[in-house]
Amino acid sequence: MERYIYLILLPLGGAFIIAALNAAVKSRDTRNITADILANLITLATAGIALTSFGINGSYSVGGWPVPLGINLAADGFSILMLATVNTIAFCATLYSINYMDQYTSKRHYYSLFLLMLTGMNGVLLSGDLFNLFVFIEIASISSYALVGFGTEAEELEASFKYMVMGGIASTFILLAVTILYSSFGVLNMANISQAISVSSQTPLLKFSLFLFIAAFSIKAAIIPFHAWLPDAHPAAPAPVSAMLSGVLIKTLGIYTMIRIIMNIFAADVSILAPLGIISIMIGVLLALGQTDMKRLFAYHSVSQIGYIILGISLGTPLGILGALFHLVNHSIFKSLLFLNSGAVAYRLGTRELNDMGGLNKVMPITGGTSFIASLSIAGMPPFNGFFSKLIIILACVQAGRPGFALWAVAGSILTLSSFMKVQKFAFFGKLAEKHKQIKEAPLMMSISVVILAVLCIATSLLVLPKVKNIVLQPAVDAVLAGAEYAKIIR
Amino acid sequence: MIYTACIALFVVGLYGICCKKNLIKIVLGFIIMDYAVNLFIILIGYRKNGIAPILDKTMDVNKFALNSVDPMPQAIVLTAIVIGLAVTALMVAVCVRIYERYGTFDITKIRKLKG
Numbered sequence: 182m183e184r185y186i187y188l189i190l191l192p193l194g195g196a197f198i199i200a201a202l203n204a205a206v207k208s209r210d211t212r213n214i215t216a217d218i219l220a221n222l223i224t225l226a227t228a229g230i231a232l233t234s235f236g237i238n239g240s241y242s243v244g245g246w247p248v249p250l251g252i253n254l255a256a257d258g259f260s261i262l263m264l265a266t267v268n269t270i271a272f273c274a275t276l277y278s279i280n281y282m283d284q285y286t287s288k289r290h291y292y293s294l295f296l297l298m299l300t301g302m303n304g305v306l307l308s309g310d311l312f313n314l315f316v317f318i319e320i321a322s323i324s325s326y327a328l329v330g331f332g333t334e335a336e337e338l339e340a341s342f343k344y345m346v347m348g349g350i351a352s353t354f355i356l357l358a359v360t361i362l363y364s365s366f367g368v369l370n371m372a373n374i375s376q377a378i379s380v381s382s383q384t385p386l387l388k389f390s391l392f393l394f395i396a397a398f399s400i401k402a403a404i405i406p407f408h409a410w411l412p413d414a415h416p417a418a419p420a421p422v423s424a425m426l427s428g429v430l431i432k433t434l435g436i437y438t439m440i441r442i443i444m445n446i447f448a449a450d451v452s453i454l455a456p457l458g459i460i461s462i463m464i465g466v467l468l469a470l471g472q473t474d475m476k477r478l479f480a481y482h483s484v485s486q487i488g489y490i491i492l493g494i495s496l497g498t499p500l501g502i503l504g505a506l507f508h509l510v511n512h513s514i515f516k517s518l519l520f521l522n523s524g525a526v527a528y529r530l531g532t533r534e535l536n537d538m539g540g541l542n543k544v545m546p547i548t549g550g551t552s553f554i555a556s557l558s559i560a561g562m563p564p565f566n567g568f569f570s571k572l573i574i575i576l577a578c579v580q581a582g583r584p585g586f587a588l589w590a591v592a593g594s595i596l597t598l599s600s601f602m603k604v605q606k607f608a609f610f611g612k613l614a615e616k617h618k619q620i621k622e623a624p625l626m627m628s629i630s631v632v633i634l635a636v637l638c639i640a641t642s643l644l645v646l647p648k649v650k651n652i653v654l655q656p657a658v659d660a661v662l663a664g665a666e667y668a669k670i671i672r
Numbered sequence: 673m674i675y676t677a678c679i680a681l682f683v684v685g686l687y688g689i690c691c692k693k694n695l696i697k698i699v700l701g702f703i704i705m706d707y708a709v710n711l712f713i714i715l716i717g718y719r720k721n722g723i724a725p726i727l728d729k730t731m732d733v734n735k736f737a738l739n740s741v742d743p744m745p746q747a748i749v750l751t752a753i754v755i756g757l758a759v760t761a762l763m764v765a766v767c768v769r770i771y772e773r774y775g776t777f778d779i780t781k782i783r784k785l786k787g
Contacts, residue, residue, distance in 0.1 A: 312748055319755045323762060330766055335773040336784045342766050346689060349702050349759055356752060357682075357709050363744070364716045 182239040185256050188227050188264065188303040195223040196296035199289050216289040217279045220296060224272040227299070231268040234261050235652055240309055248309075249370045255309030257667065258656025259506075263306045263437050265653075266510050267429045269637070270517050271299050273630045274421040277521050280624035281420055281528060291331060291419070297324040298425065302433045311359045312369045318355065318401075318434055322348050325430055328422045329414045340410075340417035347400055347410040354397035361390040372668035375446045379665045391449060394442050402435020404491060405461040408484050412468075415483065416476035416533070420524020423476060427483045428517035432509055436490055445660075445667035455495035459586060461488030462593040470600045475523045475533045478604065479516065482559065485593060486512045492590060493574045496581045503650075503658045504573030510654075511566040511641055515558040518634040522552040525623035525631065526608065535604065540613030544620045547628045549609040551635040556605055558638045560598035566642040573645075674715060681708035695767045695777040699760065706756040713749045717742035 199216050206212045240255040242248060256264075275295065282288050301321025308314040326348060330341030363369055365386060366377040378387065396407075403411035411431070415423050443449050465485030472478035490512070493505025525548045526541065527533050542549035558565035561572075571594055578587035622628065643649055660667070685708055688701020718741060725743035727736055767777070774782050 312751070316751060316755065319759075323755075323758055326759075326762055326766075330769070333769055335770075338766055338770045338773060339782055339784060342695070342763070342770060345759070345763055345766065346698060346702065349763075350686075350689065350705070352755075352759075353705055353709055357712065360709070360713045360716060360745070360748070363748075367742075369744075 182237070182241045182256075184230055184234065184237070185241060185254055185307055186243075188230055188268070188307065189254075189300055191223050191227055192296040192299040192303065195219055196293045196300065199296065200293040202289055213288045216292045220275050220292040221272075221279070223296060224268065224275045224299070227303070228268040228272040231261075231264040234264065236656065237261070238656075249368050249373050252313050253309040253370065254307040255372070256307060258658075258660040259437070259440070260306045260660075262506065262510065262653065262657040263433060264303065266513050267299070267302050267306065267433060270425065270428045270513055271295075273517065273521070273634055274424050276633075277424075277524070277627050277630040278419075278421045279626040281524055281627060284528070285331065285419065291328070294324045294328050294331075295422070295425075297321075298328065298430070302429065305433050306437060309371050310369055311362060311371055311374065314371075314438065315352070315355050315359055318438070319352055321430065321434060322352060322401075325422075325426060329418045329426075331419055331422070332417070337417040340413035344410045344414040347407075351397040351400035354393045354400075358390040358393035358397065361386055361393070365390075371441075371446055375448070375665050375668045378447060387447075391443070391447050395439065395453075398435050398439040398442070399457070402431050402439065402487055402491075403484055404435075404457050404487060405464050405484065406457075408461070408465070411484060412477055412480045415480040415520075416474060420476075420520055420527065423480075423524070424517035424520040427480065427520055428513040431483065431487065432490075432513060436487070436494075436509060440494060440661055444662075444664055446665075448664040451495050451497050453495070454491050455583075455586065458488045458490075458492030458495055459589045461485060461491060462589060463488075463596075466593050466596040466600065470596065470603075473535045475526065475535055475538075475604065475608065476520065477533075478535075478600065479519050479523060482597065482600070483512075483516055485597065486516065486559070488593070489571065489574055489590065492586060493577060496577050496583070496586075498577055498581050499658055499662060500573060500580055501577035502661050503654060504570055504577050506657050506661070507573060507644060507654055508567075508570035510644070511558065511570050511638075514634055514637050514641060515555040515565075515567060518551060518555040518631060518638065519559070521627070521631050521634065522548050522555065525627050528623060528627070529620050530617065535607040537614075538608040539611045539617075540609075541617070541620075542609045543613050544617065545622050547632065548623055551631045552609065553605060554635045554638050556601040560601050561594045562598075564642055565638055566644070569642050569645045675712075678708055678712045678715065681705075681711065684708075693779050695770065695779060695782075698779075699763045699767060702763065703756070703760055706752075706760075710749050710752055710756070713745045713752065717745035 199219055202212050202215060238257050240253050243252045282291055298321050301317045304317030308317055326341055326345045329344055330337050362374055366374055400407040415427050443451055462485050465481050469478050469481035490505045490509050493501045558567040561567045575587045575590050644653055682705055685701045685705025689698050692698055722741035723739050725740040
């Protein structure tokens with residue numbers, strides 16, 4: 182169980198060491214290379230720890246203080262699945278940053294903020310204490326606000342401010358809700374609160390705090406009525422950060438926390454989320470269709486795909502949750518791949534406008550090929566991973582007696598396909614413009630990173646095989662379905 | 673009564689964020705909202721005529737538990753204040769950079785992003 186503490190300690194320590202490199206290393210180039218190597222080693226180590234942790238449940242009391250006096254870390258199937266996803270994507274993003282971040286002036290500040298964001302996310306996934314959860318959410322959020330505005334151009338700052346205000350309101354709601362729970366029960370430990378709620382009556386105060394939690398996490402997850410910040414913030418960030426934000430941050434801070442609190446702590450009815458899911462799917466994809474900025478289009482698709490996850494969760498059946506969690510893993514892989522590809526295109530062409538591209542397959546075959554795989558995955562084409570998870574969600578809708586929902590999900594999937602056909606046609610197929618003839622393939626590290634993700638796009642479709650599913654996905658589904666049984670993990 | 677004041681403060685802050693057109697006023701609205709929550713946290717642990725939550729050897733434990741204020745909200749509020757400080761500092765820094773780029777604090781004029 183001690184292994185999980187390193188998922189928080191390694192990136193946290195690394196962040197401060199990299200920030201302090203200034204004092205130790207004089208030359209600017211050596212400093213950048215040291216930062217590169219350190220950050221990549223740390224993310225490689227955390228990815229290694231997370232990927233070998235399947236099946237190791239349990240809890241760990243920080244500082245040796247027993248629950249409920251001290252803070253504890255708790256890992257069950259769901260958090261382990263999320264940890265594996267987050268740390269794998271983080272490794273690919275740092276690998277990609279080695280070449281990509283050369284365009285920016287301050288590489289080590291970037292790595293420092295990036296590792297802090299990773300610390301926050303790992304902390305959120307492991308925390309077994311509500312206030313600690315809030316603190317880690319804030320660590321991840323504050324570093325992501327700074328990373329969105331990292332380029333300090335006009336648009337980036339504007340997006341960062343917008344994100345900061347929305348995120349700040351959400352965080353205040355979370356803090357208020359946590360304190361309301363504390364005032365009701367006098368404990369902050371998630372397991373103890375869960376036990377206390379299961380025996381207490383549903384007072385208006387409890388309902389109010391549940392409402393605050395849902396509102397706050399909907400803002401963090403960018404579900405449709407609260408999505409306004411996402412299409413600005415995600416395109417404004419540097420490409421590897423967009424990949425992290427769209428790929429894992431909204432899921433960790435939004436979806437994971439929402440599921441944990443609604444299903445494991447309050448054990449409340451989740452069907453209220455279904456309309457939000459449907460609206461997100463449809464409006465997200467319709468808004469995406471009209472975009473010509475590549476990254477903005479991808480950002481709207483994040484809103485739409487989050488809708489699928491919420492829809493699957495809201496069914497509350499084992500199959501629905503299986504589909505939702507599977508789609509969560511898949512979406513983080515192909516959406517980060519798409520953002521990294523758009524970054525590679527922007528790195529070579531200097532533009533994200535689809536109308537200025539065309540025929541890039543001829544000069545950037547790796548980027549073109551991997552983005553083709555990712556596009557087919559997100560549009561739900563077999564044999565890629567997106568097909569299986571969407572199929573499971575649609576089947577779950579029918580099985581739960583909601584064929585109407587299934588119809589909306591299929592419609593959303595068709596519109597997604599059409600919008601990605603637009604991306605492929607404008608950017609990678611068609612005629613190559615004369616001025617783009619000299620363009621070269623993206624640098625080595627960027628190519629390696631996107632190839633890893635493209636292989637994962639195909640490899641994760643193996644998760645539907647019963648043998649693999651029972652190791653990776655099933656414990657997560659069981660953990661979510663266990664409801665208030667979650668409390669038993671604390672010893 | 674004082675809880676009502678706390679909620680009023682929260683709503684004032686939310687109003688500032690939603691309705692004001694100046695970036696600095698939005699930041700101030702955020703700070704007010706943050707402080708309303710901090711005040712709320714402190715009020716949870718408050719006890720009229722309570723004693724400091726330090727257990728002396730001469731005190732009786734049961735009597736102590738009845739009279740002392742709750743120390744937990746105080747620990748929480750310290751952390752919350754520090755986090756609030758970090759967010760506010762970052763917000764103000766971004767405001768300064770936005771002023772350098774756009775030459776204004778008026779959000780109706782800072783509109784490069786749309787769609």
